[in-house]
Amino acid sequence: MSTRTARRRPATAARRRPSRGPSRRTVLRRRLVAILVLVGVTAFVVTVWFTPALGVREVEVAGVVDLTEAQVREVAAIDEGTPLVQLDTRAVADRVHRLSRVAGVTVERVLPSTVRLTVDEREPVAVVKAADGAHLVDATGRDYAVVASPPDGVPELTAQPNAVAAAVSVLTAVPESLRREVSLVRAGSPADIRLTLSEGREVRWGSPEDTPRKAAVLDVLLTRNGTVFDVSSPELPTVSDGPE
Structure with missing residues (x-):
């Protein structure tokens, strides 16, 4: 065996020698840290969930x-x-x-x-006058409160029970400029809704269908002289000087 081969063997043996694991002190330290973390988390959970x-x-x-x-x-x-x-x-x-x-x-x-x-x-969009006071109605048609007197600027609503929702839907869908002029909303049925405006003018709205189109047609009609404006059929609107 050559001298060179003999010298290589110790080096190979050194490379194959298994590495030493963590010391006992290190293991104990890691366990202690884990226990402290667990105790801290437990204390936090107990504090949050079960104490004031x-x-x-x-x-x-x-x-x-x-x-x-x-x-x-x-x-x-x-x-x-x-x-x-x-x-x-x-x-x-x-x-x-x-x-x-x-x-x-x-x-x-x-x-x-x-x-x-x-x-x-809730905000009132209409008011129903009754013997016990003014009933406030919101945008969903709900009667939610009774007050001694109606608030300013809120139109009166006179409607059959089955027509309240339809009447309110029209009132809340019309442009704000028109809504400010409405003093009374009447609804004998969901298909017979009428708005009373300033200066005694009346708008015959019909049903809530095509409300945006009816509002656009009414905007033009209101520039004409008359007291009754019928947009119930927006394809054939009419203006007259009195009730028919």
């Missing part, structure tokens, strides 16, 4: 106009100290939505301890 540390301390209410913040808080029924993560926001929203003036509500958790309720109140 991140519980409700304040309920903010925004967006109210006719309602009061106290009314909304009362019906929301959010117990102080309830952990935020356990708060059933859908149930809270359902409770607030029971208020007849509420059209919608958003419930938000705001860390560390606040619940924010943003209320969207």
Whole structure:
């Protein structure tokens, strides 16, 4: 055997020698870190879910106009100290939505301890006068509140029960410039809707069908002299000086 071959063998053996694993101290340190992380995560979960540390301390209410913040808080029924993560926001929203003036509500958790309720109140588009007061009707046709006197600028509605939705749909779809002139909406049926405008003028609208086209035709008709403007058939509109 040559001297060169003999010298190579120790080097080959060194290359094949298995590497040493982590020391016992390193293993213990890693285990300790893992245990501490687990304990920390567990403590955090327990704190968030089962203690009042991140519980409700304040309920903010925004967006109210006719309602009061106290009314909304009362019906929301959010117990102080309830952990935020356990708060059933859908149930809270359902409770607030029971208020007849509420059209919608958003419930938000705001860390560390606040619940924010943003209320969207219904707005009247018409008013129905009755013995017990003025009934406010919103854009969906819902009678949602009774007040002592009708608000300014809101037209009166006289309609059969089955025609309320149709009458309101016409009123909310016409251009704002025309809506401001409407003082009375009458609906004997869903196909017989009539608008009373300023200066005693009457618009015979018919049904809610083709409302945008009828509004465009009426805009031209109103430039003519007359008191009755019939756009129930927008292909054949008419203008007359009195009831037929």
